[in-house]
Amino acid sequence: MHLVGNMYFLYIIGDNLEDTLGRGKFILYYTLCGLGAAVAQILADPNSMIPMVGASGAIAGLFGMYLLWFRHASLTFMIIVYQKKVSPVIFFGFWILTNILGLYLANESGGGVAYWAHIGGFIAGIAIGLLVKKKVFAANPLLAILNSHEVKVKR
Template sequence: MFPIRDHNPSQSRPVVVPALIVANVAIFLLTLPLDQTSARLWTELALYPAAVMQGDLLWGLLTHMFLHAGLLHLAGNMLFLWIFGDNLEDQFGRLGFLLFYIACGLAAAGAQIAAEPDPGVPMVGASGAIAGVMGGYLLLFPRARVDVLVIVVVLVRVIALPAWLMLLGWFGLQLAAGYAMSGAGGGVAYWAHAGGFAAGVVLTLARFLWLGGPAFWTRTHGQPPHPPSRFAPSRIPPVRRP
């Protein structure tokens, strides 16, 4: 399942979210393996858990959030940030959202280091920080609708799911994969995803309580506090194998 958009428009124009996307794309282009300089830059900016445990290369805790291991890795992360980030920026303000994003990324890195202090491979990617954005979104807008592209072998279709179902399902998969792959490597930082998501929920609690806590959910029924976006029905037809 791939989310392609939500029905939760932000009330202000996002600035930090597109700036983060531009920064990630720019650094991805700078670190493409074109020559020794770009390769060395990627190597020096990655996060090495074993080194961090020894107090070395600490800048990787921040810089790894802007590195990606390939085009699909980058595109997937930026899609999730674009879908869910604008509403969190709307709630926290620009500076507040930037600090929230970085804090979630640091928490994600901490969770991965605690789970696998010496994985043998460097850690890169914005997914831990973006998982935090998803956790905050879940707390504030659990019933906002998210359009999801579903691909089941021979069937392709777009369906609208409540955010709580899509996000909790995603979080559950990270936990399950983290336990299943514990100690086996595999190249995916599942515990960073889970840790970032949990940090996002915790760091959003203050905003949630300021809005009224459970009373906010009562007022909004867990949906966006303003009219949701409306889209024409999907034109993607079911695709079946001949």
């Protein structure tokens, strides 16, 4: 389910970010988010002998960029058959709370998910998103207009 969830999120937000950044920068920022995720996990648990495998932290970094640049978009929140369109702030707010809860529960039970990698990747994505936001908006005027305070998007 973890892999399915990662692929779903990459499918939903990855194409918007790749269209915005171009293939090369998308891969570069994705990789940097993955490195940030790995660093966060290593710093959180330096004595761990469990190898890290996966792309969750890098995808979490994409969440951070998406949250900054597509804040008026709507994402589908799903639980089995229940679906609801929500803003990225609500969607990723729920996601980060789920990871914090998972981190707490993993400390109690031992876990097996690199929650710090998720959180570290998300923070790396927000940092990258903030650093390049002006350039991204300059290269994508429509995205800049959609993020301006004067524009209100009706749902």
